[in-house]
Amino acid sequence: MSRDSSLPPQTALPTDRELVLKVIPMPGDCNANGDIFGGWVMAQVDLAGAVLPARYVRGRMATVAVNQFVFKQPVRVGDILSFFAHITRVGRTSVTVQVEVFAERFSTQGQYVKVTEASLTYVAIDLEGRPRPIPRDGLELPGHLA
Numbered sequence: 001m002s003r004d005s006s007l008p009p010q011t012a013l014p015t016d017r018e019l020v021l022k023v024i025p026m027p028g029d030c031n032a033n034g035d036i037f038g039g040w041v042m043a044q045v046d047l048a049g050a051v052l053p054a055r056y057v058r059g060r061m062a063t064v065a066v067n068q069f070v071f072k073q074p075v076r077v078g079d080i081l082s083f084f085a086h087i088t089r090v091g092r093t094s095v096t097v098q099v100e101v102f103a104e105r106f107s108t109q110g111q112y113v114k115v116t117e118a119s120l121t122y123v124a125i126d127l128e129g130r131p132r133p134i135p136r137d138g139l140e141l142p143g144h145l146a
């Protein structure tokens with residue numbers, strides 16, 4: 001029996017979130033259990049999470065906080081991982097984003113298991129690394145924040 005059989009897999013990926021990254025983990029990304037190392041997943045989420053904020057920040061930025069990070073199911077070698085994101089807050093100098101990660105296992109292609117969910121905040125920074133205001137000209141907030 002597979003370890004995540006208690007959760008019914010989804011047959012479709014989200015349509016109300018933006019796909020920001022797809023990647024397949026390799027054997028070198030494993031932990032001692034043979035699953036994928038959580039730190040590798042966190043690094044991918046940090047990369048994926050930066051995509052939507054980059055459109056607002058329009059320049060240098062830094063991750064200031066991982067507000068929440070949940071490993072819901074293990075990630076395995078060969079999973080096709082899809083990272084979806086949506087903006088949850090645009091502040092004066094920071095943007096907060098929710099990232100959801102779905103795995104398509106090669107044993108159950110066409111079905112998706114949510115493996116990770118996280119919230120991260122990115123700050124626009126100037127050349128000295130200090131927070132700077134997010135440009136307001138042409139700023140278009142997503143519908144749910146407008």
Ligand SMILES: CC(C)(COP(=O)(O)OP(=O)(O)OC[C@H]1O[C@@H](n2cnc3c(N)ncnc32)[C@H](O)[C@@H]1OP(=O)(O)O)[C@@H](O)C(=O)NCCC(=O)NCCS
Pocket residue numbers: 062063064065090091092093094095121123125129130131
């Ligand atoms: C990012 C950094 C410049 C922010 O400096 P700071 O002095 O904390 O800045 P501020 O207190 O003015 O906060 C700036 C913004 O970050 C937000 N913020 C700060 N700390 C936060 C936290 N713990 N959680 C969520 N948001 C936070 C603030 O709410 C503010 O957003 P807003 O203007 O939209 O309201 C500084 O913390 C830094 O350089 N950190 C290291 C960044 C880094 O190296 N990241 C890679 C990690 S390996």
